[in-house]
Amino acid sequence: MSDLMRRLDETASWLRARIDAVPKVAIVLGSGLGALADAVSGRIEIPYAEIPGFPHATVPGHAGTLLFGTLEGVPIVTMKGRFHHYEGHDMETIVYPIRVFMCMGIGNLLLTNAAGGVNLSFAPGDLMALTDHIGLWADSPLRGLNEDMLGPRFPDMSKVYDPLLIQLADSVANRIGFALQHGVYAWCRGPAFETPAEIRALRMLGADAVGMSTVPEATAARHMGMRILAISCITNMAAGILDQPLTHEEVMATGKMVEQRFSALIAGIAGQWGKL
Ligand code: HPA
Numbered sequence: 001m002s003d004l005m006r007r008l009d010e011t012a013s014w015l016r017a018r019i020d021a022v023p024k025v026a027i028v029l030g031s032g033l034g035a036l037a038d039a040v041s042g043r044i045e046i047p048y049a050e051i052p053g054f055p056h057a058t059v060p061g062h063a064g065t066l067l068f069g070t071l072e073g074v075p076i077v078t079m080k081g082r083f084h085h086y087e088g089h090d091m092e093t094i095v096y097p098i099r100v101f102m103c104m105g106i107g108n109l110l111l112t113n114a115a116g117g118v119n120l121s122f123a124p125g126d127l128m129a130l131t132d133h134i135g136l137w138a139d140s141p142l143r144g145l146n147e148d149m150l151g152p153r154f155p156d157m158s159k160v161y162d163p164l165l166i167q168l169a170d171s172v173a174n175r176i177g178f179a180l181q182h183g184v185y186a187w188c189r190g191p192a193f194e195t196p197a198e199i200r201a202l203r204m205l206g207a208d209a210v211g212m213s214t215v216p217e218a219t220a221a222r223h224m225g226m227r228i229l230a231i232s233c234i235t236n237m238a239a240g241i242l243d244q245p246l247t248h249e250e251v252m253a254t255g256k257m258v259e260q261r262f263s264a265l266i267a268g269i270a271g272q273w274g275k276l
Contacts, residue, residue, distance in 0.1 A: 032255020072271030116238035183208025196240020
C-alpha cells in the first residue's frame with residue numbers, strides 16, 4: 001500500500017468509527033455559505049484539527065469543521081471550510097478530504113462555491129449549476145505517480161458534472177420558486193481578484209463565472225468516479241463589469257443575502273439525491 005493510501009485509510013477509519021451511518025452525499029460549503037449547516041440534524045461536528053491527517057483552514061468565513069448528520073432525512077457530511085491553492089496548500093492537500101470521503105464509501109459529491117459573474121446576463125445572488133469548468137492553468141491534483149487504487153492515470157473529463165444531477169437541481173430550484181443559471185466555471189489562482197482584461201479574456205474562452213476553488217476537488221473526484229454536482233453562488237459581478245472595486249466583504253454579504261434560498265436548494269437536492 002502506498003503512503004497516500006495508508007494515510008487516507010487511517011483518516012477514513014478514524015472518522016467511520018465516530019459515525020453511525022455512512023453519509024450518502026458529501027457537501028463542500030463555499031465562502032459565506034456556511035448557514036446550511038444549521039439545517040443539519042443529528043449533528044456530530046469534528047474540528048479539522050482533531051482529524052488525523054486532515055489539513056487546517058485559514059480563511060475568514062471558512063470555519064474548518066466536518067459536520068455529520070442528516071438533511072431531509074438523508075445522511076450527509078458537510079465540510080464547513082475548504083482548502084484553497086492561494087492559502088499555500090498544494091493540490092494534493094486540497095483534495096485530501098475528497099479522497100477521504102471516497103475511502104469512507106461516499107460516492108456522491110456536492111461542491112458549492114462563491115463566484116464572480118462573467119456572463120453579463122447574471123446578477124449577484126444568482127445560483128448557477130456548473131455544466132463544465134476551465135482549469136487549464138491550474139496545477140493538477142493528479143500530478144505525480146498515479147494512485148491506481150483511486151483511479152486511472154488519464155481520467156476522462158468529458159462529463160464531470162452529472163447531467164441528471166443538474167436536472168435534479170433544476171427541479172428542486174423550480175419547486176422553491178426560482179430558476180438556476182447554468183454555466184462554465186473558470187478557475188483562477190487568486191488571492192487577488194482578476195483584472196478586467198482577464199475577465200474579458202475568460203468571457204471569450206466561454207466562461208460564465210470565475211472562482212478560486214472547486215476545480216481541484218472536481219478533478220480528484222472525477223478521477224475516483226464520484227458523481228458530482230457543483231453550484232456557484234454568484235456573489236458579485238466579475239472585475240471591470242461594474243465601476244466599483246471587488247471586496248471579500250461583498251462576497252460574504254451576498255452569501256448572507258441568499259443563504260436561505262441557497263440552504264433550501266442544497267437541502268432539497270440532498271433529499272432528492274438520497275432517493276436515487
Ligand atoms: N473572482 C474570483 N473568485 C471569486 C469572485 C471573483 O470575482 N467572487 C467570489 N469568488
